[in-house]
Every structure is written in structure tokens, then in C-alpha cells.
Amino acid sequence: MKLTDRDIEILRFINDCGYCVTPHLTNFLSVKRARxxxxxxxxxxxxxxxxxxLLxxxxxxxxxTSKxxxxxxxxxxxxxxxxxxxxQIIMINVALKLMRVHPEAIWISERHLKHDKCYDGIGKRGHVADGLLLFPDNRQIxxxxxxxxxxxQRIEGIIKSYASQFDIKEVWYFCSQSAYNALSGLAxxxxxxxxxxxxxxxx
Structure with a gap:
């Protein structure tokens, strides 16, 4: 079987995420579910x-697969x-929405950040962001x-450590209501x- 450009695009998207579900692919490809x-x-x-x-x-x-x-x-x-x-499921939903809202930016997944070692771990446990938006002017979010x-204490450490990451211009937190309330004072x-x-x- 010869893979098409779209096939390879699908494989790259799935592996960037690690795994994904059917609605993610439908959204990413902008096609109907049957397709x-x-x-x-x-x-x-x-x-x-x-x-x-799985569930x-x-x-x-x-x-x-490895293939x-x-x-x-x-x-x-x-x-x-x-x-x-x-x-993971919600993170991919956020990533897809961000790619749609900011088509000019490049989305870099957490898997890529870890694998390529292009992002220094921050915090005592080597925290890595869930993803990164890279804009044409080289701004990194x-x-x-x-x-x-x-x-x-852990959240404070992560937030403070971002301040020393000069390549990172902003950090966008997408939060549940309880997390939003907890982070509001710190941020x-x-x-x-x-x-x-x-x-x-x-x-």
C-alpha cells in the first residue's frame, strides 16, 4: 500500500498526540465521521x-504501530x-482549537518537546508544558x-520558573473551574x- 500525503498527515498527527480518538481525527481532517x-x-x-x-x-x-x-x-x-x-483527550481538543484560532502558529506537542529536547524542563521535577505555540515572530507560548x-507549592514553583524561561513570552492555562479558582490568586x-x-x- 502506497501512503498518500493525507495518510502521512494522519500518522503524524496521531503520533504527535501519542494517541487520539475518532472525533479528534474528524476535527483535524475537517471531514465527516464516516469518511x-x-x-x-x-x-x-x-x-x-x-x-x-479502551473504555x-x-x-x-x-x-x-512501529511500522x-x-x-x-x-x-x-x-x-x-x-x-x-x-x-489527554481534553488536551487534544484544546490543541485543535488553538490551531484553528491561530493558524499562523506552529503547534509543538509535549511528546515533541520531550523527544527533541528543544525545551528545558522547568521546576524541580523537570516539568514540561503540555504544548507550545510558536509564532512567525518567534514568540513562544x-x-x-x-x-x-x-x-x-508545586504550582508556585512552575509559575516562578517560567519567569526565567526567556524564550517563553506567555503561559496560557486552560483550566477547570476549580483549577481556575485556585490559580487566580497565584497568577x-x-x-x-x-x-x-x-x-x-x-x-
Missing amino acids: TYQLMRRLVQRKFVIKEH QGHPALYYL GANFTDLPPIEYVSLGTYRH AIEVELSVKGR AKKTYIKLFPIKEFLA
Whole structure:
């Protein structure tokens, strides 16, 4: 099977994310769901992609085989973590919306940031952003998705550490309501920190 440019685009998108679900691909490709199934069926049958029903009542998810990953810049994922599943699904929704709102910018996924080592880990645990927007004027905007309230000390450390990352002009936090409330006080005097209610952003 000879892969088309669109096939390779699909493989790269999936592997940039690590894995994704059917609605993500429909959104990314701007096609109807039936067409998404048709495109993915070919890639699954040819063993470029693995299709898995991980959770009952949730859409099928897709990730690459080693064969499929050969057409991308990243290795395939080793497994799908249930612990980060919700965060992953919402993070991809945020990324797709950001790519649509800022078509002039390049989206760099967390997987690329880690793999390419083009982004210095910040914080005591080597924190890496959930993603990065790179604009034509070389502005870099770090993207964070916060769905739960983390320890105050850890969040303070991450926020303060961003101040020393001179390549990062701003940090955009997309938050659940509880996380938004928790971060508001910490970010109030940090002009480089922007908070967005995730529910409103994705509406």
C-alpha cells in the first residue's frame, strides 16, 4: 500500500498526540465521521495504526504501530495510560482549537518537546508544558491544561520558573473551574500568565 500525503498527515498527527480518538481525527481532517472511519480502516488493515476500544461508551482510540511510526518523527507510544486519559483527550481538543484560532502558529506537542529536547524542563521535577505555540515572530507560548487542583507549592514553583524561561513570552492555562479558582490568586500579579476557563474556550 502506497501512503498518500493525507495518510502521512494522519500518522503524524496521531503520533504527535501519542494517541487520539475518532472525533479528534474528524476535527483535524475537517471531514465527516464516516469518511474518518473509511480513512482509518485502511491504515488499521495495513497495520500502520492500532484501533482499540479502551473504555465502554467512549470513542475508539488510535495509536501507531512501529511500522506506522516510521513515517513520523517520533517513536510509537508503549501503552495508553488510563490515569492520564481524560487529560489527554481534553488536551487534544484544546490543541485543535488553538490551531484553528491561530493558524499562523506552529503547534509543538509535549511528546515533541520531550523527544527533541528543544525545551528545558522547568521546576524541580523537570516539568514540561503540555504544548507550545510558536509564532512567525518567534514568540513562544507555553500551553498548560489544568483539570484538577495540584499542590500550591508545586504550582508556585512552575509559575516562578517560567519567569526565567526567556524564550517563553506567555503561559496560557486552560483550566477547570476549580483549577481556575485556585490559580487566580497565584497568577494575579504575573502578567505572563493567562488563565482561560476550559469549558468556555471549547464551547
